[in-house]
Amino acid sequence: MSTTQTSKIEIRKATSSKISGVDFQNLSFGAVFTDHLFECDFKNGEWQTPVIKPYAPILMDPSSKVFHYGQAIFEGMKAYKDDNNDVWLFRPDENFKRFNNSATRMAMPEVPEAIFMDGLNELLKIDQEWIQKGNGSSMYIRPFMIATGAGVVANPSDEYKFMILLSPAQSYYAGEVKVIIAEHYSRAANGGIGAAKAAGNYAAQFYPTNLANKDGFQQVIWTDDATHTKLEEAGTMNVFFRINDTLLTAPVSERILDGITRKSLIAMAEKEGLNVDVRPVIVSELVEAAKNGSLKEIFGAGTAAVISVIKGFSYQDVYYEMAPAEDSYAALLKEKLTSLQNKLSEDTFGWTVKVQ
Structure with missing residues (x-):
């Protein structure tokens, strides 16, 4: 293993690569990781020297506060390789900003931009051979931070570990998704941490999602905690509804992630030129639209799948299914966005950033 220093990042390269043993045509999402990872510790009130090193398990004290009090946040990003072998990120500034918003809400230190962005760029350059070309191929990026301070006193940690993992990904096909609208369980509450990418938010979803799975549904559409009348998110994704020719989605809030x-x-x-209405969407409105035929589409939106089409939903033990939309907004928008991300069309928004 060789060691060098680049832009204040210590680099310890792996002596050999495991890339030859990877079947890039049959990847399970988030199960395969590249040769290296990025790591930077926060100790004594300041960030230490960051390091890129071979991917390996980490050693932690059993009393580390992440295990006992759940101080853990993460982000989900992607990188793409174009036909010229250049690597591009999609709106990384937004991920960086949201990561630190999550850190603040969880009483964790903010990660400096130089550590986050320089570390990410250098890691992608080192493992760029793992990024496959072609629409549908990408590199999923998982920045995360955990509390590593030892002790079981219930207060914020004084030590943290920030890391970035890379996982090659293919097109994500969820198949036909049927959902159940939550009538009792909630993803988040006013005053809570729903707007943060906190690990606990996802852990709390597992049980009600398991219940939905047993009834033949793949995901839950979450409703507000107070009245269970407002539609908020679908599984781990933001959710859109098309009624007639209007695309509806709930506004972000303390309960809803700013996707x-x-x-x-x-x-x-x-x-x-589509009509978009960002406003609260009411369950009764959706049910009525399903009954009278004006509900044309429902789809989730997130980093992993980009868009996941929802075939139908259940509410109060009644199942409503939609016929496939002939002029699908979901298909149009997914094609436009993935084409932009893969540099197959012009980025008129200025969202893509080249890895230098």
């Missing part, structure tokens, strides 16, 4: 795919789709839909 980067979500805001990108809104901008693209408006540019395409």
Whole structure:
């Protein structure tokens, strides 16, 4: 293993690569990781020297506060390789900003931009051979931070570890998705941490999602905690509803994540001349639209799948299914966004950033 220093990042390269053993045509999402990872510790009130090193397990004290009090946040990003072998990120500034918003909400230190962005760029350059070309191929990027300070006293940690992992990804096909609208469980509450990418938000979803799976549904559309009348998110994604020719989605709030795919789709839909209405969407409104035939589409939006089409939904033990839309907004917007991300069309929004 060789060690060098680049832009204040210590680099320890792996002596050999495991890339030859990877079947890039049959990847399970988030299961395969590249040769290296990025790591930087926060100790004594300041960030230490960052390091890129071979991917390997980490050693932690059993009393580390992440295990006991759940101080853990993350982001989801992607990088793409164009036909010229250049690597591009999609709106990384938005991920960086949201990461630090999550850190603030979880009483964790903000990560300096130089550490986040320089570390990410250098890591992608080192493992760029893992990024496959072609529409549908990408590199999924997982920045995360955990509390590593030892002790079981219930207060914020004084030590943290920030890391970035890379995982090659193919097109994400969710198949036909059927959802159930939540009538009791909630994803988040006013005053809570729903707007943060906190690990606990996702853990809390697993049980009600398991219940939905047992009834034959793949995901849950979450409703507000107070009245369970407002439609908020679908599984781990923001959610859109098309009623007649209007695209509806809930506004971001303390309960709803400010999704980067979500805001990108809104901008693209408006540019395409589609009618977009960002407002609270009521369950009764959706049910009535399903009954009278004006509900044309429902789809989730997120980094992994970009867009995941929802075939139908259940509410109060009644299932409503939609016929496939002939002029699908979901298909149009997914094609436009993935084409832009893969540099197959002009980026008129200025969202793509070249890895230098």
